[in-house]
Amino acid sequence: MISTSLAAMCAAAPAPYGIDLQGRPVRELAGTGVHVVVLVFAASDCPISNRYVPEITRLNHEFESRGVKFWWVFPNPSDTAQVVAQHDRAFSIAESTILDRQQNLVRWSQATTTPEAVVFQSESGALREVYRGRIDDRYISLGQERPAPQHHDLENAIAAALASKSIPEPDGPPVGCSIVFLQR
Amino acid sequence: MKKSGLITALVVIAALCGAAFAPVITVRATQGTQAKPAESTSAPVTWSHDIAPLVYQHCTTCHHPGGAGPFSLLTYNDARRWGPQVVTVTQSRFMPPWLPEPGYGDFADVRRLSNHERALIQQWAELGAPEGDPKEAPAPPHYDATWTLGKPDLILKVPRPYTLNAGGTDVFRNFILPYPLKQTHYIRAMEIVPGAPQIVHHANVIIDRTASYRREHPDDWQDGIPGMELLVDSGNRFDPDSHFLFWKPDTPAIVESPGMPWRLDPGNDLILNMHLKPSGKPETLDAQVGLYFTDQPPAKFPMLLQLDRDDALNIPAGDAHFVVEGSLKLPVDVDVLGVYPHAHYLGRDLEGWAMLPDGKKKWLVWIRNWDIDRQSVYRYKEPLFLPKGSVLHMRYTYDNSAGNVHNPNSPPIRVQAGNRSVDEMSHLWVQVLPVNVAPNAPDPRLLLEEAWMRNRLSKSPDDKVGLYNLASALAGEGKFGEAVTIYEQDLKHDPKDSRTLTALGAALEGAGDWKAAETRLRSAIDAHPDACDARFDVANVELRHEELNSAEADFRAQLAQCPEDAEVHAGLGSTLAKEGQNDAAMAEFQRSLILDQNDEAALLGEGELQAGAGQTEQAIATLSKAVSTDSTSTDALEQLARAYAQSGQLGKALDRLRAAVRLKPDDPLLHSAISQVLAASGNLDDAITEQQAALKLLEDDPDGWNNLGVLEARTGKTASAREDFEHALKLQPDHAEAKANLARLQGHD
8 A cells, every 4th residue: 555655755846747628737736625536537438437427427516616626637549529529518527627648647647447536625725635435335246236235435525624633535446447547 | 464564664665765766677467477488398388379360269259349348358469468368367267258167067159268278377467478470370350230130020119318427336237128019929039239338237138028027117217117017917828938038148039959049029118127236437328129020939848947946045144155055846857958057145055956756866957055145047958857756955155254345234234135236046947948749738837837827835835926826726627626716715815816817718618617717707807997808708608618708798898908919809809700790700800810920720710711711822831830730739730621621622631630639639529520521531430439439439419320320321331320329319319310310221121
């Protein structure tokens, strides 16, 4: 656990983080008044990632007035601006979107899967990762699915981050589709 | 590990890091597995040579653009994109979806991958998913986006499109599709185009013969009715469910075996019982059902039997090993064609087997890790023969602990049987085809129904469905006395139940008490004046007992209620024909045949009228159709034989009568008819033998003795002939023909 996180922390925040759907660089994840930043790694063609759109929408509604900023991050090469714009429209995605074309955010946060969430506390402009993993425990593995989640890991992590409390580890890995990593 | 401690450690380490990116090992698509060379020394595994054929055989029926799978696997780039997931789900056997254990039922269309195939996929991914030589790859299969069997003969659509919510739990919904045609059709294949294939897990199609579900939901049926399971009223006729109309995404078209189409009549509804999975965005479902007709009526009559132990489902919260067992003894030889095991989310281990009379065990199916999401009907590669006396068994194990990830109740609660997804079920449906049926035996499905219902009543003695169906089966078998007793037991629960009163009336008539029958049928009409069946039965009783005016009035009253009922038009036609109103009768028979071109009573009535009017050729055509519709109808065979005899085709007449007598060897009138045809063909000796056979079966028949006398007189056996005529006159002293024949014989002396 420490070794993985070590690598994450040894990567400085990328600049810019990525581009938005208009092609403009995204240089700031936490604007004024933002205490917590949530990145949700997603893929337009990943069914489990898509099934979590309503849950992220719900969490955004719950937390946005409390200084929480949600970003959808699309890291896969096939998710071009056009594909993602169409996807966002189809899924009524209102949260901000970043295309992680260089996979800077992937490397920075060490995300492996869509969907996977990463939570940062914003402290004097610096972002400190406090949670990375599944959104909840609805999926135990591919093909093993609860009718409804029992542990809302991301929701708990955001609430804990806002209260500056310790954040529990999720009991299981994120389940969904592997991020398609760029060959280097 | 506590996160608080970790954060402290990380902050310290972060302070040590430089500003530049630390080198991070790129995680390959095959993350989590160590690349190692394929164990075999042969050529490395490639997409083109090894993986494409496998994927095209097992995966792309769903995983193609527009298909039910969430992504396509048709091209190399697709497969490489999804390689890691393909490895994961094939290693875990989540995909392809196939629940039965190998070796416990020899099924057709097995989707299970072999260990070798799974290893190939894993090796390919570990090698970095190489493409190999594209020229080696087979051409990708072609999938038509619309109907795989071509344009259907009839397309039914849901009345209103349904919008599935973006998120939340799975949805079970029942869409009602009324059958709009005014004629009966036989269905040889059905295809479902769900509209939004990726959200439809599976669908069951239920035939609602009486549109009962629609009538239960008069205001909102067009939007679909929520519910995981449903009960429909199958009407009063013995017409058991016979086909698994189960649809899943990888088999869009359900094609029936030759000789086994299913039937839709005017007024029927199809109910599309769908399991829907939200996709993350609102989805519009506008399902269509395509039906493919055949002119050939069914020649084989399978039946669905259900083993169930819903009565025993009372699963304590936290119980991880709750077992129910059920069994059913088969009263006839059958071929088992398929099985459909069914439980909800707590089912874990589902076993079905048969114990043969010789003590041998034959497995029907074993599902070790039940998953409602991947449920299916399983059809056997070859029919599985089970002799009479075999016992079907089921043993289902349920896990109502918190450790069952599918448990819909958190924390677990006590669970009983029910239709909601949080309830449970314990069903094993078995499709059987009775075999080795003796020619004059009753419909073997009645014996199966009787066994099934007795089994049901042994668990729940007051079960209304069990009582009613048992009595109906007994009546069908001709055991009218027993049927009357059971119907009366059923009526104790609800003395004004018009359906039971109607059926009781029919059973009483069968038992010979037609006046009591009429009383009961009249009570049924009083209890439920709109009931078509009771009025139909009263009218038929009246028709059979020559109360023609009443019969006509009742048939007409019934037509006012149910104007599209082919049987009622035929009944009215038969009444009018008996009254001598041939033109009006013919009009009713024709109306009946427009509604159902195979209505046997109408075909017989029309054929008889045509024969009576001297239209022998038309009569032969009409009656031939009646015979081809139901080759076991001795009435049809006999009428056709008469028409052939009338046209001078005595050989054909004899063939049909012999076919009829094979079905009903104890029918004296058939033997008499054969005798007459033989006599007309000049074969007097055989004619005498047949007439003697007829008289053995019906000794008190003065006409029969007179006819035998004529035949014997014609062959010179004067003494015997005289005895025959005297015998006739003893039975009926005023028998004019016998008197005249005797006088003629004495004149010759």
